[in-house]
Amino acid sequence: MSEQPAATHKSLTRQDMRTLGLASLGGALEFYDFIIFVYFATVIGQLFFPPELPEWAKQLQTFGIFAAGYLARPLGGIVMAHFGDKMGRKKMFAFSILLMAISTLGMGLLPTYADIGLAAPILLLVLRLFQGAAIGGEVPGA
Numbered sequence: 045m046s047e048q049p050a051a052t053h054k055s056l057t058r059q060d061m062r063t064l065g066l067a068s069l070g071g072a073l074e075f076y077d078f079i080i081f082v083y084f085a086t087v088i089g090q091l092f093f094p095p096e097l098p099e100w101a102k103q104l105q106t107f108g109i110f111a112a113g114y115l116a117r118p119l120g121g122i123v124m125a126h127f128g129d130k131m132g133r134k135k136m137f138a139f140s141i142l143l144m145a146i147s148t149l150g151m152g153l154l155p156t157y158a159d160i161g162l163a164a165p166i167l168l169l170v171l172r173l174f175q176g177a178a179i180g181g182e183v184p185g186a
Contacts, residue, residue: 067137067182074144074179081110081172091156092165109169113176120177128181136181144178147171 056064081088089102097105120140128136151171157164 071179071182074175074182077144077148077175078110078113078179081113082107085110088168091158092154092168093157095157105165109165109172112169113172113179116173116176117180120180121183122180123177124181140178140181143174144182147174147178151175 085103085106089099089106093102093105124136124140148171151168154167154171155164160167
């Protein structure tokens with residue numbers, strides 16, 4: 045019988061704990077934003093889509109934009125992991141946090157359909173895609 049070597053346990057360093065804490069906090073805040081989007085789906089539909097659309101169509105389009113953010117996550121993870129391998133994970137982690145912050149701020153400052161017309165839902169979609177990519181890239185970066 046061959047003896048298998050005992051598993052060695054490496055305790056987490058202070059830097060590891062800091063990174064884990066920041067990644068957890070960032071993930072919690074990002075998913076909080078996703079939850080808020082769903083909670084306010086009716087309001088978002090009223091603000092970002094034409095008023096003549098039926099309510100069900102506004103809801104469907106709002107949840108479509110929400111889903112697009114989730115669909116962008118794997119692509120963001122793949123792209124940011126690739127560049128993390130080339131340029132450093134720390135840089136890509138910081139970039140994913142910056143991308144999330146900018147896209148969230150942009151959504152908060154986004155003019156409504158009444159202000160800029162069809163550009164409002166298009167910009168909302170683009171910002172949600174950036175948010176999804178940022179969330180997808182945060183895990184490989186951390």
